[in-house]
Amino acid sequence: MGFCGGCAKALLIVFNFIFWLSGAAILGVGIWMIVDKNIGSYFEVLNLDTHDQFFKYAAYILIGLGVFVFLVGFCGCCGAIRGSKFLLGLYIFFLVLIFAGELCAGVLMIVYRVQIEDKIDDALESSIKKEYGESVTITDAWDVVQVQLDCCGGNGPNDYVDSKFVNKQSEQMIPLSCCVLTNKGTAEENPKDAIAKNGTACYDKLGEYYEKGCKDGLLDWGKEHTTILIGVGIGIACLEIFGIVFAICLCRQVDREDKY
Template structure:
């Protein structure tokens, strides 16, 4: 037993892919076929714990973030139109893409450091994961602070100030037209928003009560034929979508918010575990 304890590793790492479960009064044991034997002083007990010869957690976390970012940008159900309607949301989608790609690549760096038992690579990996972890935590805090930018009043203010009707060359107006056509809604709160939309009223010289995107369409296709363009532009109730888009957007977000929250917590947990494990390997390399 003394011979075993004499060869114990101080850091608790006893093989390339294993580490000791250190109990009270225990000392790490020697290498044993890819497993770790821990010698407990009193009573004398040996525990053997295998660890998998790969570390896919970082790639998994990065793939999750990358997948969410790509899905937000290309989702065909209209989610991308909602995101594009607010600059804060589109910025968040690009941040997800960048963080996911970087985290995915860093996973390979961590694996190389573990396989080669290279302390420099492991330390480099640990520091980068720490930076990403803090950046994501900061992003969550900023999202909470700037949540007022996603309120009904904020959307209404932006719409009344910048909406230009059927001007497809204006990104803001084209995005709002796409949202209203896709979801069959009108304005933020309803058609009455356009009575106070100064730019829209100025461009239409007051002749149109609502933009063409608010008109009801044949349900067969997304860009179906208008039921009656003339009656719609005059504001006739039977030919205008009465529901505001804010309610539609809110309902759509509620569909995905719990899934996104669970994935975010999972990614942060994966990163935290990756940092702990990288530091354990770093301390165990002689």
Template sequence: MSCFTFLKVMMVLFNLTIVIGGGVLLGIGIWVSVDSGSFLNIFGPLSTSVMQFVNVGYLLIAIGAVLFVLGFLGCCGAQKESKCLLIMFFSIVLIIFIIEVAAAVVALVYTSLAEIILQGTVVQLLKTQYNKTSDVTTVWDTTMKDLKCCGLSNYTDFNDSYYMTHHSGMYPPFCCNSSDPCSATVAEKSKVPGCFPQLLSEIRRNAGVVGGVAAGICALEIAAMVVAMYLYCRLDEK
């Protein structure tokens, strides 16, 4: 078997795996979007940490769709020996790789700024959507119950919120260590910590795994680009 034929077969099998993986992610994304409660119950505190910052269902649907299309292009491009499909595959992988590198650099350089933006976004979400939107309410109820925390920074994140407006000025019961109605006085005495430090701790605890997976994905992307370009160039010789 020649090198070209071997790489062509490997390219087809590799991208077929990507197609299947993309389909699985699409299915999981739809499941999470429809039934986020089951997702939270299965994956526990880490899932609640992630869902504070991104809509996991829509994110998985987007990633699954991209992977499905990418795998289809690579698989068909190699099988049919189509230069057009191969160069499209190469270009998309290159764009994704550049975006990943840029995102990693921004995350490392502007960590503090990213945290400030996240805090402002999530607090606004708490004020306007908690106890109003079922998905947001489920995620935060699970988070505050499991981590024994209140709000993002503390109970004051609920000041002038939709929840307080519809509960006679009271705070969520998670903000108080008392069976009494959770008023501002009781919440202040309870000193229940905010969820943000604990959420960051959960994410950082798994940073090594995430970093390893990211490095592996980048290596696969580079290998895929090299193989796609090799096949593309060899087609000129056939």
């Protein structure tokens, strides 16, 4: 094989090693979506039901895509080492499919994030007034978010006014998770173990409670994580373009050698 063909072969093998790492990253994101309890809490608060089958399917699709990337990378390595036009052609086809899928997923993620930002006020207010204290899942999710972000309610503690929680707990104007705690570290793991610094003052909103709402913290958390995911997706997509180019060059070199 000529110099250009040898370079294309070496570059394709190096690319596939990086491609395998990207597959591991995608696989890790899918597993993270399933096992991380914090992401479930944040999504629940935003009225994005993590118990919905579509959320689980999205996580499983990412896991499946990560495994698929491993298989495609293996196909590319075998095609490069053996100089097989069939394997290289199959490899190019799968790379184009993955590239198109990632492009669509990135666009959908951007659109989805914009929709969440547009509807977040209504979503948070509805979640607080109608479901906090009624739904165990939503209540636990809000407690996790409020303890971790040092906040209270969506736009502030007044979100609890006329809520079902306050109507049931007439002696409390805000929940324990809104209070300044003496054991914040422990409470982040299990909000039910939280101990208020001054529960009497906190519950009556006289002091020792957080006055800022959780909206900004939730938006910052969402932007941070979606920006990372979008950036990783763009980086992998750019790598795939190089992989396609290397594979085409190697495929053409193999074709030339077959003619001679």
